[in-house]
Amino acid sequence: MPLHIAWRILTHQKGRTALALGGIFIAILLIFVELGFFIAVPQGGMLIYDHMRFDLLVASNKYIFQAESWQFPRERLAEAGRNSGVAQASPLYFGGAKWQDPGGGLRLDIAVFGFDPQARPFTVADIENQTAVLDRPDTVLVDSQTRPLFGPLQSGRVVELNGRRVTIGGDYVLGTGFLGLGVVLANEANFFRLFPNRRPEQVNYGLVTLRAGADPDLVARELRGLLPNDVQVFTRPELAAHEISFWTTRTGTGLIFGSGLIVAFVVGIMVLYQTLATQITRQLPQFATLKAIGYSNGFLNAIVLIEAVLVMLIAFVPAFAVAIGIYAVVRSKTLLPVNMTGIELGGVLAATLLMSVISALLSLGRLRRADPAEIF
Amino acid sequence: MAQETADRLPRALPDNRSVPLAWRNLVSNKRRLIRSSAGIGFAVLLMLVQLGFESGFFNASLGVIRQLDGDLFVLRASKYRFGDEDPFARRDLDPAAGVTGVASVVPLYAAWQSLFWKEPGGDKSYLVQAFAFDPDRQVFLLPEVNEQRALLKQEDAVLVDRRARPFLGMGGDARETEINGRAVHIVGRFGLGPDFMSNGTVMMSERTFAGLLTGNRESAAALPVEYGVIKVQPGADVAAVQQALAAALPKEVRVFTKPQLIAFETTFQADLSSAGPIFWMGTLVGFVVGMLISYQVIYTDLADQLPQYATLKGMGYGTGYLMRIVFEQAALSAIIAFVPAWLLCLLVYYVVGQLALLPLHMTLSLTLFSLALTLAMCLIAASLAIRRVLTADPAEVF
Numbered sequence: 001m002p003l004h005i006a007w008r009i010l011t012h013q014k015g016r017t018a019l020a021l022g023g024i025f026i027a028i029l030l031i032f033v034e035l036g037f038f039i040a041v042p043q044g045g046m047l048i049y050d051h052m053r054f055d056l057l058v059a060s061n062k063y064i065f066q067a068e069s070w071q072f073p074r075e076r077l078a079e080a081g082r083n084s085g086v087a088q089a090s091p092l093y094f095g096g097a098k099w100q101d102p103g104g105g106l107r108l109d110i111a112v113f114g115f116d117p118q119a120r121p122f123t124v125a126d127i128e129n130q131t132a133v134l135d136r137p138d139t140v141l142v143d144s145q146t147r148p149l150f151g152p153l154q155s156g157r158v159v160e161l162n163g164r165r166v167t168i169g170g171d172y173v174l175g176t177g178f179l180g181l182g183v184v185l186a187n188e189a190n191f192f193r194l195f196p197n198r199r200p201e202q203v204n205y206g207l208v209t210l211r212a213g214a215d216p217d218l219v220a221r222e223l224r225g226l227l228p229n230d231v232q233v234f235t236r237p238e239l240a241a242h243e244i245s246f247w248t249t250r251t252g253t254g255l256i257f258g259s260g261l262i263v264a265f266v267v268g269i270m271v272l273y274q275t276l277a278t279q280i281t282r283q284l285p286q287f288a289t290l291k292a293i294g295y296s297n298g299f300l301n302a303i304v305l306i307e308a309v310l311v312m313l314i315a316f317v318p319a320f321a322v323a324i325g326i327y328a329v330v331r332s333k334t335l336l337p338v339n340m341t342g343i344e345l346g347g348v349l350a351a352t353l354l355m356s357v358i359s360a361l362l363s364l365g366r367l368r369r370a371d372p373a374e375i376f
Numbered sequence: 377m378a379q380e381t382a383d384r385l386p387r388a389l390p391d392n393r394s395v396p397l398a399w400r401n402l403v404s405n406k407r408r409l410i411r412s413s414a415g416i417g418f419a420v421l422l423m424l425v426q427l428g429f430e431s432g433f434f435n436a437s438l439g440v441i442r443q444l445d446g447d448l449f450v451l452r453a454s455k456y457r458f459g460d461e462d463p464f465a466r467r468d469l470d471p472a473a474g475v476t477g478v479a480s481v482v483p484l485y486a487a488w489q490s491l492f493w494k495e496p497g498g499d500k501s502y503l504v505q506a507f508a509f510d511p512d513r514q515v516f517l518l519p520e521v522n523e524q525r526a527l528l529k530q531e532d533a534v535l536v537d538r539r540a541r542p543f544l545g546m547g548g549d550a551r552e553t554e555i556n557g558r559a560v561h562i563v564g565r566f567g568l569g570p571d572f573m574s575n576g577t578v579m580m581s582e583r584t585f586a587g588l589l590t591g592n593r594e595s596a597a598a599l600p601v602e603y604g605v606i607k608v609q610p611g612a613d614v615a616a617v618q619q620a621l622a623a624a625l626p627k628e629v630r631v632f633t634k635p636q637l638i639a640f641e642t643t644f645q646a647d648l649s650s651a652g653p654i655f656w657m658g659t660l661v662g663f664v665v666g667m668l669i670s671y672q673v674i675y676t677d678l679a680d681q682l683p684q685y686a687t688l689k690g691m692g693y694g695t696g697y698l699m700r701i702v703f704e705q706a707a708l709s710a711i712i713a714f715v716p717a718w719l720l721c722l723l724v725y726y727v728v729g730q731l732a733l734l735p736l737h738m739t740l741s742l743t744l745f746s747l748a749l750t751l752a753m754c755l756i757a758a759s760l761a762i763r764r765v766l767t768a769d770p771a772e773v774f
Binding site for chain 1: 411414415418419421422425426429432433436452454455456460462489499500501502503541543570571572575648653654657658661665668669672673675676724728731732733734
């Protein structure tokens with residue numbers, strides 16, 4: 001019954017309802033955009049890990065985040081491999097190199113991953129299909145999102161990495177996340193030719209895959225007992241929690257987008273409240289009449305709450321559609337993984353539902369003032 | 377007849393200057409005034425916050441460059457931003473001292489990817505930004521650095537940034553820690569603050585720097601230089617000295633004035649870093665959302681006052697007069713809403729600045745720019761909503 005009345009109120013004056021929908025649409029869109037930015041930061045930090053093949057990650061006990069990983073002795077991986085649940089424990093090397101065109105120009109920072117292509121550390125088809133290319137001497141694969149500043153990324157181009165001439169063997173689509181302006185991949189032999197001071201005995205990341213049926217939490221516990229404390233073992237959820245916490249609480253980017261999200265939330269509540277309060281003020285005569293007929297305050301409150309939720313739900317649809325478009329623009333401009341996933345969708349839906357209930361409750365005060373004797 | 381009416385009636389009506397109608401319209405209903413001011417005010421706040429974040433982002437990246445005490449800077453020609461390690465041989469700087477107009481040349485050594493600071497009392501080490509120079513020479517404008525730089529002559533002494541991110545533990549009163557596994561003594565602190573690339577800053581002598589990087593303090597003389605910091609003689613023309621330097625120095629290096637160095641870093645942050653475009657887009661979203669909210673508020677206000685406008689029209693006031701009232705009212709709304717939003721924004725800047733350790737400051741230019749945007753927002757909104765008033769039919773409204 002309150003639903004029916006709320007619907008009739010909304011459809012009675014379509015122009016006013018459209019105006020209210022517009023306001024709420026904006027508020028929801030704002031939350032979408034700010035939440036998208038905010039989530040993009042940890043997602044950018046997780047992008048590479050999300051495309052790596054492992055069940056457990058072994059890292060140095062000094063590990064800070066992906067780009068500040070420190071190193072640990074390679075023999076830890078051999079020790080881990082003796083656990084019955086472990087199928088494979090392979091090393092992944094990481095370093096920062098300088099990229100320069102042989103003809104001169106800027107010396108740009110680029111991230112380099114070194115690995116054994118047979119260990120298949122990345123779950124990216126382009127990389128797995130080009131293992132033969134990686135095994136050519138002084139050949140690298142380059143991430144297709146490496147910035148235009150680096151020049152053309154076509155196969156066959158010769159560039160200098162740390163002063164050594166290497167050939168671009170091909171590219172792959174993954175994304176550079178927050179590792180910097182560009183990423184290249186090399187096999188172990190080529191990696192150590194680029195970093196002559198690095199030793200293969202010192203590893204940045206240990207990628208551990210488990211046998212079918214092995215429980216990651218259980219094996220992680222066993223490995224923690226087995227391995228010396230110069231390393232730590234992360235399950236995938238633990239690693240995600242660690243990286244997300246790093247990006248959202250310890251970097252300027254995370255903190256500022258977190259603040260932006262809070263501001264957007266407050267502004268959104270105010271816009272919703274404004275819109276709802278205006279609607280109620282307008283409908284005060286109707287509400288007062290209902291009151292005079294004998295409907296209870298609770299009944300009127302229910303109408304307002306339902307009206308709020310209805311308007312919110314209707315405005316949500318176009319806001320969602322426009323947000324998808326804005327995300328696409330941001331993705332292309334910033335190369336950050338601003339994606340419409342369940343987190344964004346669910347988060348914004350929950351946030352806006354909460355906002356519409358809060359603003360409806362705020363505007364109920366007006367309703368209580370509806371005095372049938374005064375209105376007319 | 378129509379002509380006659382138009383000519384005669386307005387003259388019989390009160391002069392619009394004697395009744396501040398736009399103002400009266402605004403204040404006649406206090407509750408509505410508060411409501412619409414709050415609406416526009418939050419739109420303004422949103423815009424100010426986004427603008428502040430953007431300028432805070434750039435100010436953080438430029439903070440340390442602004443603190444460099446030099447007129448000209450020699451850097452390797454292949455450098456693509458202020459904070460990438462791409463040093464040049466110290467001997468490349470030698471010809472600079474002989475160039476006419478050059479008063480002093482001080483080599484500045486720096487590291488962004490090479491020095492790991494151990495949190496005092498903790499067990500984690502983090503990358504930090506480090507600068508090294510001859511403690512007898514002035515390279516930075518920071519008064520605290522200059523007052524304490526003599527202390528850097530002690531072996532393995534460092535000055536640290538008390539405004540660094542808290543997890544580095546630079547802000548406390550610890551005296552001892554390690555950098556790259558070697559013990560260092562904290563002999564003093566200065567206030568700089570982190571940026572989006574580095575979490576904290578350490579300053580030291582060339583000898584200490586060489587010791588931390590190579591394990592041998594005596595190798596300082598052979599260390600490559602990140603910046604040659606040059607002061608010109610009083611009265612010398614900076615641009616002329618810059619040209620003379622460029623001609624005298626090898627092709628591997630180039631010479632920037634301080635504004636050029638700032639522009640160099642700004643371009644990198646704006647175009648190449650991942651965060652720059654996000655802030656720019658945030659500001660745009662803030663403006664568009666603010667504009668739509670203002671439109672909503674102004675349109676609602678006008679719709680509420682439609683009977684009054686229709687009455688004026690019925691009395692014979694012309695379109696021009698009504699338009700003026702509407703625009704005046706919109707401008708007044710903008711200004712009334714701007715003041716509390718501006719004040720609230722000071723609080724937001726303070727809180728976020730403390731939390732994120734970013735230089736968020738209200739400046740005159742930020743104030744004027746956002747006030748102009750607010751006025752533009754409200755006037756555009758009014759011009760969109762005005763059709764409603766102009767088509768108001770006195771006979772229909774009541």
